[in-house]
Amino acid sequence: MGVKRNIWSARDVRMMTLYIIGLASAVLALLWLAKPEAIVAMFIFELSFIAIVVGVFWKFAKKNNLSFRDAGFQPISFKWIMLSILAGFSVLFLGGAVVKIISPLLGISGNTSSIKEMLDTGFISDSMWVNLIHFKLMVAFLIPISEELFFRGVLFKYFRQTRPFVFSAGVSAIIFAVLHITPPLIIFAFLLGLTSAYVYEKSGSLFSPIIVHAVNNNFIASILLMALMS
Template identity: 30%
Template sequence: MKTAIKLVLIYFVMQILAALLVMPFTMLYSYAVNGTIDDTSTAALAPSMLLGFVGMGAYLWRKGYLKGDKRIWSPVSVAYLGWSAVIGLATIFLIDFVMSKLSFLPDWMGATFDVLQSGWLGIICISVLGPVLEEMLFRGAITKVLLQKYSPVKAIILSALIFGIFHINPAQVVGAVLSGVLFAWLYYKTGSLVPGILIHILNNSLSVFLSLHYPDVEYTSDLLGEPTYWICLAVAVALLAVSYKVMNAYRSPDSNTLKV
């Protein structure tokens, strides 16, 4: 558990250091182009995030979390990735339903995400690079460490809770915990980061797409309307049950994974 907390703290330190390194260059660029440094913090957001990702990824690699295990970057199989997409979409839809019932939770990061989504680098950071780095950190390092110390169920739950708290933003914490359970379970079953990365990118990309193209829509129910939404919700529940049953039967040839 100490290692998990340490890794999260290192991630935040990396982001702070990255911001400090990027800020002077952003100030110079902003002044040269606009003749002012008023928007420096906004302009520095995406580059500093990118640099923080690179720094954290390099740290995880250097410390051996991301190497020495041939399974970690394995796609498992085409069929498994297909089922991963199915269970991912079903989970995304169901989490959206849960979050629609928790709409009272404040969104502390709304303005930050709007800034990031205003440029291509920020969109890439949210949609692709963030998911990859978070899977490397939370599954490739933290979940791996927890599985070595605790039972699979306890390790998965702890990993999901840490993942949720990591997001800090109340409007994201619950959804992150729920998706964290799926991501940690996928890593436990396969030893691979690829299925989780696929779903994570899918989730974040859909979020960015909807935010940019339907800025006034808060939840899927607002977009689909009744009765379409309730039909889709029932389908999502069925798909989740079927895909879980199929995927839970998977047993990695190189591990001692059990059905959970």
């Protein structure tokens, strides 16, 4: 089944978005009431968010009688595994260069002092093993799956059903980037979104953008871990 094949309606996209926002908000409200430690709250929320996205995706896939392959998980060739890994590293270096060039022009600070602030406030634990499990498992592997399911598997796919590739990739990448909030990350996430959409378009499989995203997050998580433990 090609990327342009119609599987999502406008109502599907609206309802999936509302379900995800509503359920995620409910989790945040419960965490606010329970008031666990910051690192515990972040871990619970991220794990819950991943479960929510995956659950909502498959709920609507089943509603539309979509198989695993129909929903975008086509078998991926060794060629596309390697190309996706290469694309992931390309985004890392290109994104870093673009952020370095554009940030001063926009008056954006590219320093990483916020990491130190997160450590000081306890938002990131100074325990090596907690950081290792949290960053490597959540950031490097599970988050790429949930984000690609929604942003490429739903949003990009929905636009691509009726719109040209450039429009579909651009709009889904902009939404993906804006939600990353921090200016340097917005620039980087936009490039990642475009690249993920491109490999999905060419390979026809969601495994490709997931690999691209995982390569990026795994590398960044490793750098952060080394910085935090130094």
